Amino acid sequence: MFNREHTDIKDKELIFRDLLSTGRSTMLALGKESDPICEFALSTAAGLEKTPRLLESRFLYDARGSEIYENICAQPEYYLTRTEASMLDRFAAQISRITGSVTLLELGSGNSAKMDSLFREFLEQSSRIRYLPVDVSSSALRQAGKDIRRKFPDVHVIGIHSTYEKMFPLLSCFSPSLILFLGSTIGNLDEQETIRFFSRMTRQMEDGDFFLLGIDLVKDPALLEAAYNDAAGVTREFTRNLFVRMNRELGSGIDLETVEHEAKYNPDLRRIEIAARFDRGQQIRISPLGRTFSVRSGEKIRTEISRKFVLDEMPPFLSAFGLELREVFTDEKKWFGLLLLQKTRPSTLKPIYDA
Numbered sequence: 155m156f157n158r159e160h161t162d163i164k165d166k167e168l169i170f171r172d173l174l175s176t177g178r179s180t181m182l183a184l185g186k187e188s189d190p191i192c193e194f195a196l197s198t199a200a201g202l203e204k205t206p207r208l209l210e211s212r213f214l215y216d217a218r219g220s221e222i223y224e225n226i227c228a229q230p231e232y233y234l235t236r237t238e239a240s241m242l243d244r245f246a247a248q249i250s251r252i253t254g255s256v257t258l259l260e261l262g263s264g265n266s267a268k269m270d271s272l273f274r275e276f277l278e279q280s281s282r283i284r285y286l287p288v289d290v291s292s293s294a295l296r297q298a299g300k301d302i303r304r305k306f307p308d309v310h311v312i313g314i315h316s317t318y319e320k321m322f323p324l325l326s327c328f329s330p331s332l333i334l335f336l337g338s339t340i341g342n343l344d345e346q347e348t349i350r351f352f353s354r355m356t357r358q359m360e361d362g363d364f365f366l367l368g369i370d371l372v373k374d375p376a377l378l379e380a381a382y383n384d385a386a387g388v389t390r391e392f393t394r395n396l397f398v399r400m401n402r403e404l405g406s407g408i409d410l411e412t413v414e415h416e417a418k419y420n421p422d423l424r425r426i427e428i429a430a431r432f433d434r435g436q437q438i439r440i441s442p443l444g445r446t447f448s449v450r451s452g453e454k455i456r457t458e459i460s461r462k463f464v465l466d467e468m469p470p471f472l473s474a475f476g477l478e479l480r481e482v483f484t485d486e487k488k489w490f491g492l493l494l495l496q497k498t499r500p501s502t503l504k505p506i507y508d509a
């Protein structure tokens with residue numbers, strides 16, 4: 155394993171091409187040029203300046219956050235992971251037949267646990283396959299790498315510690331590829347962020363590359379709300395951990411006893427909205443920036459959204475980005491959807507340039 159600092163995309167391309175040719179499993183960090191504490195501080199301050207206040211959900215996943223998320227996935231109310239994993243078991247062979255032999259690149263890969271059935275099917279086609287998990291959580295990547303090497307020695311794993319956005323400019327290095335975005339993680343982005351995500355990603359995909367998208371579908375609000383309010387209080391701990399992280403990394407000085415987890419379904423926006431509600435007023439310090447924000451008693455700070463989707467609405471939306479539907483899969487209860495798409499032509503939308 156090694157970490158290196160590289161600011162230039164061309165340098166990164168060369169490193170990747172080198173790593174791909176050696177076949178050595180490793181881990182690489184993109185964006186090491188920026189200071190992670192400073193990035194967290196700036197993002198938190200920007201979110202606390204907004205009305206209503208909100209924090210970027212990617213910061214939920216420090217080492218402890220990733221651990222708690224795995225525990226959420228095991229809760230009986232959290233049907234998403236179980237449902238999607240059993241669909242992948244059922245449809246992996248069909249997916250691999252459609253894509254043929256490709257590099258597997260997973261965005262927001264977490265523990266990579268759902269990949270097993272795909273690895274098995276792709277290893278039927280080729281004696282050795284390549285897998286690039288991309289995640290902001292270095293602890294999750296490290297553990298996933300170890301687990302995969304133990305279970306599947308013929309999978310060449312290159313873990314990439316990075317945001318999705320920093321990875322996009324390098325996507326063409328791995329073509330032909332199947333890019334996976336599972337767990338309905340796309341639902342954590344609001345509508346504008348989703349458009350920006352697809353616009354930037356598809357501009358960097360080569361024609362013929364595939365994309366597998368897992369989405370949680372609109373259903374009874376009681377089932378949705380239960381999934382984000384598990385009886386064991388694991389999701390509550392996940393929300394509170396963000397403030398534990400702020401205290402540790404930003405010196406925020408928050409009394410954690412005042413932070414309560416709230417998750418409600420907003421039917422107009424078709425999304426679960428998760429917030430921390432403060433039972434008493436607080437002064438939140440962002441020490442690296444020398445700033446303090448006052449939070450009123452009863453005030454909520456949004457920590458995450460989880461949008462829910464209607465299956466039939468997705469193909470026309472994705473087609474505007476040049477992604478054509480190749481196959482759609484769902485479970486018996488129609489709770490979850492998997493869309494296999496292929497980049498066939500340029501986006502018909504105006505490009506959105508990186509800030």
Ligand SMILES: C[S@@+](CC[C@H](N)C(=O)[O-])C[C@H]1O[C@@H](n2cnc3c(N)ncnc32)[C@H](O)[C@@H]1O
Pocket residue numbers: 211212215220223227235261262263264265266268288289290291294316317318319336337338339
């Ligand atoms: C909802 S979890 C899904 C994990 C896994 N794909 C699954 O299906 O169980 C989201 C994952 O995306 C990662 N993540 C969140 N925001 C990210 C970002 N902007 N860039 C890269 N990874 C991100 C988190 O660390 C976490 O592992």
